[in-house]
Amino acid sequence: MNRKVFFIAVMFGLAAVSNSVAQQPRVLTVHANKPVATIEPTMYGVFFEDINLGADGGIYAELIKNRSFEFSKPLMGWKVAQKPFTEGAVTVQNRQDKQSANPRFVRIKLANVQAGQLTLTNEGFRGMGIKKDVRYNFSTLYRTAATGISLKISLIDAKGNVLGSTVAVPAATGNDWKKMTASFTSNATEPKAQFSIEIVGNGTIDMDMISLFPSDTWKQRPGGMRADMIQMLADMKPGFLRFPGGCIVEGFDLDQRYQWKKTIGPIEERELIINRWNFEFAHRPTPDYFQTFGLGFFEYFQLAEDIGATALPILNCGMACQFNTAEVVPMDQLEPYIQDALDLIEFANGDVQTTWGKKRADMGHPAPFNLQFLGVGNENWGPQYVERLAVFQQAIKAKYPNIKIVASSGTDPDGERFDLLNNALRQMKVDIIDEHYYRRPEWFLQNARRYDTYPRNNVKIFAGEYAAQSDKTVSVDNRNNWMTALSEAAFLTGLERNAGVVAMASYAPLFAHVDGWQWTPDLIWVDNLRSLGTTDYQVQKLFSLHKGNTVVPVLLNNETVAGQDSLYATASIDSANKELVIKLVNVSGDAKVVSMAVEGIKKLNPNARQIVLQSNDLKAMNTFENPLLVSPKESAVKLKGKKLDYEALPYSVNVIRISMQ
Structure with a gap:
């Protein structure tokens, strides 16, 4: 041989x-x-989860970290400098009784403060990627009774040089919150910039939602997404976009689960929560990882539409992560979770006269998003999942019979846990079974015939999360090398050859920041300025662009x-x-x-x-x-x-x- x-x-x-x-x-x-x-148009798609700084610090182009002071440490990401120091000049206030979704703000008391005496500096997400000749748009909510206060806002490079600056002045006084805006252009490119606000004047000013966005967002949308990262997705011509995850759907416990209704509407009314990847891995702690939901369900639907992909949202089924707390909602208290699913379908597809269709229209999209699929639960398992899924299935199909339900087959592609779910889900005649495989490259080669003998019926397969592991699952030594990509390509021939069984497939995770990742391997790696398509990305893109029908x-x-x-x-x-x-x-x-x-x-x-x-x-x-x-x-x-x-x-x-x- x-x-x-x-x-x-x-x-x-x-x-x-x-x-x-x-x-x-x-x-x-x-x-x-x-x-x-x-071969379904949805055959090859993308799976997005807010892991590895995928959303905040990733595709959501906001440059300010902890812009609303809602992190567990309210001034995390901020540095206050005073000359001379005045005790109590900068404090974090809480208005929880009036606005529980965004209770904190910063109060700054000025006693004839001159230039250079009081500055707030924000470090961004592992620094800020700033580009030459790009305009940067600043905004903040404020209120003040004083006159003569001004804010000098600047971007500073790693050596302390000013990349660009301007002065913003409150336009009005009073007890009501107002919005202040300003913009300026950077004179250089810098991967690790910081943002500063130098405040001068006499009196008190309250500030909240301090924000800085580049003007060159995807489709130039104000407060939008990072264009180079979205372009990487658009270039794949994906058939679907699965969102928002992933394990963040479940949450460490049910209090930390993803709740889509809290991610729509005005940005300042969206309630921040901790990201479960903040503390999940002891070897990769990320204490500044939170979800602001500036990227929420409306933006996900809009993104799917932008890149020509079918939306595939996943909702919590009344179960927290079974690797963590394994909390479950009692069956007699499941109704609010089911209603969330029904309301989401109305939000996506409902007429503008409906309650949730009107909310979508009020956000700027009167036309329906034409939702076709809905995932119930993520990587959940056991009889407790089956009994909850059955209630969801009955309620959704009764009101929206054409919505295809995606159901979990658990964490592994074989074993007792998989067999229990696979048999139960087929007996329930669910539309699509979501299978996951994080395995060594040899597994992918050995399983190219996996679906040759699967039943050819109305129950389809979603290869929802897969990635060849060059070392082992959850290893920091996993690499996106040609061996992993080649084995995935061999496996994908088996998926496509069995398109009568497999309707959808997506690699996971999608994005990873080189300075803020928790999990590897990942399809696309980014730093503050650049996006990189791995060898695995090149394989996924090749199959997507050349799938036939x-x-x-x-x-x-x-x-x-x-x-x-x-x-x-x-x-x-x-x-x-x-x-x-x-x-x-x-x-x-x-x-x-x-x-x-x-x-x-x-x-x-x-x-x-x-x-x-x-x-x-x-x-x-x-x-x-x-x-x-x-x-x-x-x-x-x-x-x-x-x-x-x-x-x-x-x-x-x-x-x-x-x-x-």
Whole structure:
């Protein structure tokens, strides 16, 4: 046996490839006139969770950390400097009896304070990424009875240089809260800037919701999202966007669960909570990780619409995280949770005359979002989940029979816990079962046939969370390298080949900040200025962009291509472009020469194209210094009649697109 073939077989935990198989002619036969299944538009999507500074400090472009002083330490992220020091000049006040969603604000008492004597500085989320020639928009809520107070607002680089500044002056006095705004342009780029407010004057001023946004947000929306990160998603053309998680849906306990109704409406009325990833991992504590919900359910729906994806929200089912407190709501107290689900559907789809449809319209979107899917529970398990899910299912289907319910199969893709749920959910005839797999690369190769024998019925599969672990699950040593991406590509051929069973798939987690992550591996890594698509991202993007809409058989020696001679394959028809799309993955360290024979098509254009992801190094990783180390390369290939002699390079993912005439 060739040593490279043996190496990859052992590394991925495969059985040794026999010489008899390797020496047989590799003829891949594509039966283009024998459709097997429809590939749903939702086949490949993205899963968003606020982990690894995914929202605040991530796609939500707010630069001020703890802008409303609601963190458990009210001045976390802020530094107060006084010359001379005056006790009590800066205090945190609480108006809980009047505005419980956002009770705290800062009160500043000035006694003829001059320039340079009192400054508030905010450190941002691991610093602030500031770009040259970009305008930055400042705002704050304030109230004051004094006149003559002014605020000098500035961005400062890591060396103390001023990147840009302006002066803001309260426009009115009185007891009512008002909004002050100002803007200025940065004169340089800086990845670790800080923001300062120098206050001068005489009297008292209260301030809350101190905010700074770049003007170049996604679609230039004020108070919007970080454009480069969203562009990474848009470039994938995802079929769906799952939100808001993930484990944050459950919460450490039920008090910390995600409640969508608290994430809509005016920003200042959205109630901040601690993020469960603040304290989840002792090896990666993040004490400044909270959820402000500036990115809430309305913004998630809007984002899905922006990038052409179907929205897939997940709601709490009355169960907290079973790895933490495992709290459950008694069955006779479940009604508010069910009502939240019904109200969410009305919020997304209801007429503007309905209660929740009007709330959506008041936020600027009178047209419905056309919600089709709803997840009930995240990674929950046990009979306690099944009995709660049944009540949700009955209530939702009674009022909204066309909404497809996504149900959890627990934490693992096998075992007693999985079997109990899989059997129960099928008996309940749920629409979609959500399966998760965080496993070593060899698992993904060995499970490329996982769905070959699944029942072909109305119960579909959502591969809701998967990522090959280069080390082990929850290891800080996991890396997004070419070995993990290659094994995922092989597995994805099995998902696509079984599109009659698998309706949706998404890698997880989606984003990670290089200075604020809790979990690795992750699909897209960011710092304060840049976004990086990993090798895994390149694979997910390739499959999403080239999925076709109808599966057709591709066979090697009359068998499904799922590991024979280290090859994995699937084929589909892209009817919109009138193209045959063949995906071929070679997990061997040797090149594989195959002859692709297309049957069932009268005529093929001899001029085809190939898109290839390849590296000879299984440990290769895309980095900020070399972001396209492993990236798609496109070139022409030539058919001879209805055959294509093709060389699949070592460790490669290949897409061949052939025009059908």
